[in-house]
Amino acid sequence: MVERCKACGFCVEFCPTKVLALSSAFNSKGYHPPHVVNPEKCSGCDLCGMYCPDFAIYGYKLETGQAHVATAASAVHRAQRGPGNQSTGVEDEG
Amino acid sequence: MSDFTNPVEPFLRTDRMPHIWCPGCGIGTTVNCFARALIESKIDLESLALVSGIGCTGRVAGYVKLDSFHTTHGRAIPFATGLKLANPKLNVVVYSGDGDLSAIGGNHLIHAARRNIDLKVICVNNLIYAMTGGQTAPTTPSHAITSTSPYGTCEPAFNLPHLVEAAGAVYVARWTTFHVRQLARSIAEAFNKKGFSFIEVISPCPTLYQRRNKLGDGLDTMKYYKEKSKVKHGAPTSEVGLTMTGEIIVGKFVDRDRPDYQTMVRAQLTESLGDRFVEQAEMVCS
Incomplete structure (x- = not known):
């Protein structure tokens, strides 16, 4: 997915909870894909996925009540609203 | 790696990604909305055919993993009409740009609306002929600078919702690429509507339209859509013309009922032929 990103910034601008920012990393075409800066704020609404013209990002809610956004560069998931379920994990996906 | 995949992924020919659309172009966003509308309306993909013409938006037919048809310039609606008449059970979607549908295919658009052929037309309007180099299109707003009008366009632009409403469309809506949820809902709604449905999507063209007119990039245009667009359901279409800024x-704008073309054909033949009218045999594709 990282190679699809063209750094238009739609996901960063229109994320309702400002989870994302453009990273300083490059993909092979020289664009800066977004990365997750506020993983705990992600509600899994998938608005980033709706806006992305390059099909390079999407968000979703996990069955455990967690929310998750899979960006071009990495995927971050976190515990959402569940007491005793507050772990935050970062995994590489690109 | 998670078990989840992008919900749009099953609808795409992923081997053809990344696509050729420019950074900041809104066509991909409209494809997202279309895919979500398909998921929402639970439509049988086997009964769906997507037809597009030539142009940037015409590329959609090549990128979606559906029965799709990339036709000659301006002739998406005639091809789609043929598909629908030959196999009335098909859900036929025409997915094309403003240049293809309203300029070279302008006559087809108004006559398909007049006949009320059961087609869902999604018209991505980027206000310019984008693929051919940014020439003035019938939808280009007055005073806009294009490659064929370096001192500004003097022509008034087409108001597409007004045009298709006057011609007889039963469902007319307009959204911008900023209104993603509303657009997806509108497309799903059009699938439940019998007759000629027309959805216009205003989309940024950062490379040709915005650059020459110094309107910033795709993101600036999206912010402009957010700031300057006003939702007015049922607004008179004569008052929804576009200007540059x-x-x-x-x-x-329009949601009405009128018998569609095939219903009218059947009614007319029954009236004039009476018992001699034989219903067309159902076509089965093997």
């Missing part, structure tokens, strides 16, 4: 009226 003015207000954009969006919403569902």
Whole structure:
């Protein structure tokens, strides 16, 4: 997915909870894909996925009540609203 | 790696990604909305055919993993009409740009609306002929600078919702690429509507339209849509014309019922032939 990103910034601008920012990393075409800066704020609404013209990002809610956004560069998931379920994990996906 | 995949992925020919659309172009966003509308309306993909013409938006037919048809310039609606008449059970979607549908295919558009052929037309309007180099299109707003009008366009632009409403469409809506959820809902609604449905999507063209007119990049245009668009359901379509930097009226303008073309054919033949009228045999594709 990282190679699809063209750094238009739609996901960063229109994320309702400002989870994302453009990273300083490059993909092979020289664009800066977004990365997750506020993983705990992600509600899994998938608005980033709706806006992305390059099909390079999407968000979703996990069955455990967690929310998750899979960006071009990495995927971050976190515990959402569940007491005793507050772990935050970062995994590489690109 | 998670078990989840992008919900749009099953609808794409992923081997053809990344696509050729420019950074900041809104066509991909409209494809997202279309895919979500398909998921939402639970439509049988086997009964769906997507037809597009030539142009940037015409590329959609090549990128979606559906029965799709990339036709000659301006002739998406005639091809789609043929598909629908030969196999009335098909859900036929025409997915094309403003240049293809309203300029070279302008006559087909008004006559398909007049006949009320059961087609869902999604018209991505980027206000310019984008693929051919940014020439003035019938939808280019007055005073805009294009490659064929370096001192500004003097022509008034087409108001597409007004045009298709006057011609007889039963469902007319307009959204911008900023209104993703509303657009997806509108497309799903059009699938439940029998007759000629027309959805106009205003989309940024950062490379040709915005650059020459110094309107910034795709993101600036999206912010402009957010700021200047006003939802007015049922607004009179004669008042929804577009200007370069003015207000954009969006919403569902027309939702009415009128017998579609095939119903009218059947009624007319029954009336004049009586018992001699034999219903067309159902076509089965093997």
